Amino acid sequence: KNQVEQSPQSLIILEGKNCTLQCNYTVSPFSNLRWYKQDTGRGPVSLTIMTFSENTKSNGRYTATLDADTKQSSLHITASQLSDSASYICVVITTDSWGKLQFGAGTQVVVTP
Amino acid sequence: EAQVTQNPRYLITVTGKKLTVTCSQNMNHEYMSWYRQDPGLGLRQIYYSMNVEVTDKGDVPEGYKVSRKEKRNFPLILESPSPNQTSLYFCASSPPPGNSYEQYFGPGTRLTVT
Numbered sequence: 001k002n003q004v005e006q007s008p009q010s011l012i013i014l015e016g017k018n019c020t021l022q023c024n025y026t027v028s029p030f031s032n033l034r035w036y037k038q039d040t041g042r043g044p045v046s047l048t049i050m051t052f053s054e055n056t057k058s059n060g061r062y063t064a065t066l067d068a069d070t071k072q073s074s075l076h077i078t079a080s081q082l083s084d085s086a087s088y089i090c091v092v093i094t095t096d097s098w099g100k101l102q103f104g105a106g107t108q109v110v111v112t113p
Numbered sequence: 114e115a116q117v118t119q120n121p122r123y124l125i126t127v128t129g130k131k132l133t134v135t136c137s138q139n140m141n142h143e144y145m146s147w148y149r150q151d152p153g154l155g156l157r158q159i160y161y162s163m164n165v166e167v168t169d170k171g172d173v174p175e176g177y178k179v180s181r182k183e184k185r186n187f188p189l190i191l192e193s194p195s196p197n198q199t200s201l202y203f204c205a206s207s208p209p210p211g212n213s214y215e216q217y218f219g220p221g222t223r224l225t226v227t
Contacts, residue, residue: 051213099161099162100172105154
């Protein structure tokens with residue numbers, strides 16, 4: 001069973017609208033959580049990295065939140081653009097196995113005009 | 114320019130013919146890792162290396178070998194490729210990942226084994 005679960009699996013949104021992606025994890029002990037954006041056929045690009053003590057981190061129109069107590073994170077996309085169409089991947093790193101990253105399956109976002 | 118490079122970018126080969134996919138980074142990163150990505154399965158870690166001469170298995174190491182003789186290079190070796198290793202492969206590097214450093218991914222290598 002995957003220890004990093006993302007939802008929804010996919011979504012379609014209209015250009016200019018906002019959306020929120022979810023990531024729930026069970027891995028521990030927690031070190032940090034990352035959100036990546038991956039365009040089709042290309043390598044993932046880091047959006048945010050959050051440690052245990054960070055609740056919110058923004059990168060332009062992307063805002064990630066983290067609740068380490070409930071082991072939940074979200075990625076909010078504001079005023080979506082066509083270029084936001086991509087897969088968004090949640091990754092968790094633990095303190096006892098820093099080299100072994102725990103990946104979510106990703107949420108496929110399609111922004112339509 | 115700071116980057117991770119992979120070669121080749123595309124490769125079609127036949128079952129059993131040994132191949133190597135190279136990965137190189139110019140950022141002096143200690144950590145390097147290989148992933149494969151298949152439709153519906155997301156990214157899965159094959160092997161990783163915390164530093165020179167230090168390698169460890171990820172979630173799907175079967176059928177793969179790696180070596181880390183130099184800090185900048187981390188080749189992925191398929192001794193006897195099989196069709197189930199047809200996939201999109203990514204190499205990545207970073208300073209130690211537990212310290213919240215960003216991980217940089219290469220452009221990917223699309224491998225087809227017939």
